[in-house]
Structures are given as C-alpha cells and as structure tokens.
Amino acid sequence: MAFTFASWNINSIRARAHLVQEWLERNPSCDLLCLQEIKCEDHQFPAVFAEAGLHVATSGQKAYNGVALIGRRPFEVTTHNLPGFEHPSARYIEAKMDDVTIGNLYLPNGNSGGEEGYATKLAFFDALTLRARQFLAEEREFAFIGDYNVCPTDEDLAPNALSATDALVRPQTRAAFRRLLWTGLTDGLRALRPEGRHYTFWDYQAAAFQRNSGLRIDHALLSPRLAQRLTDIQIDRDERAREKASDHVPLIVTV
C-alpha cells in the first residue's frame, strides 16, 4: 500500500492558503502534507482545510515559525513539541498515520541571535538525534521531514550562494546533520539521486530563482524499514515559479 507524504515551508499559511489548496488538488495522492513557517497562532490557521474535510493539526505561535499537518486520512498527534528541546518556539509536530511516525520539523536558521542563536540550532539537532536513537531502538517506522536549514555538502548549494561562515554550511552544522544521519537514517533524496544539484529553496533576493542560485535545505530522513520501501522522491520545482510563491518548494516522498 503506497503512502505519500510531503514537506513544504510555506512562509505564512495565511498569505498562501490558496497555493496549498491548489497544490492539494493537483496532488491527490499526497496523504499527509507537513508545513513549516505557518507564521500564525493555532486559532488563526485558515479554516478552509478542515471545512474541506481534511484533518488538520497545528503547533503555532505569533508571527514566526509554526508547523502544521494536513492529512487526507485521520492521524494521531504524538507530540506538539520536540522532547528535550526547551526553547519556546513552535518548530516540531509529530503524528502517526497508519503505522508510520512522521516528525515535521523546522530547524532554527542559526544566522540570527549571535552565538546563542546558533547554539539553539545545535540544541535542536541534539534533541532530534536522541529521538532518532529512541525510535531506532523501538524499531519504529519513521521519517523526520522538514526544513533543516542545512546544506549537507557543497553539492547541496549553488556555487557562491552562501558565505563559508553561514550557519547553513558551517562545518559544525554539517557535523550535526551527519551525526543525526549516521544513527542509521537515509537521506531520501540522495538515496534515489546520489549526484547532482537538486534545490528546494531559492532566495527572493537578487533574482536567485532566475539564476538557479538555490539551496537544498529541505530533507526527508527515513528509518531503515521506511528507506527500504522508498519508491519515489520529487522536488516540485515548478511551484517556485508561481505568483506569490513561497521561497521553498514541496518535497514529496512515496513509500
């Protein structure tokens, strides 16, 4: 039985609810959509999705961050925050659909707030890595999907798109990503496309999309059993060309 789930940093759900509605109509096989940067409180999340019979769960806050799940089938929310990550920002929501646990995450960017802001990014990685170890010990079938704000290798960004000191590419950031990956997870995109540049984000500035000056920072990390089931992974690049587009595009995983 095929299961399809997707990640999309939407950069304000209230500004782009229509884009999500249209995307869901064009992608009827997507069972669960994981959104990041909804930029609103729970009660402000657009009602159109629930009204259309979809299942919705949110972990929101005022103005910044915020994550949400939109399902075609019911799911059970297992937590509204990442255990062990004490910072008061809405960056994680996790649910079980059928027998698969999906952790939907929005990792701190790490370029603001000085060294303290960067430390928050590493703290999120530490907590997520602990949760991965716990799930692996339970032999649970799971995926951690979302905006990691990390370009794992030099092949995951356009040449000169970022400075070497940017928090998205710092060696310490990449080491934290590898520590998580090397607990035994699989980077879904690289499992099926081991080479080449495949971006999920293009900055609004400096005509980045037109120049294809992008980054691969949205990732789906899969548990061993889920990785074995992986049949397809797509980056919906066309979404970036739409009017009023988010700066990120959907990443779609089929197992």
Next chain:
DNA sequence: ATGACGCCACACTGGCGA
C-alpha cells in the same frame, strides 16, 4: 546580481527574521 517577503507595532514606516 542584494533588484524580496511577511510579520508586528509606540502602525501607513521601520525593525526583525530568514
């Protein structure tokens, strides 16, 4: 190529985050 975007508030412009 620094030419954008969305949010909020001491609000109609500027600061912040990304």
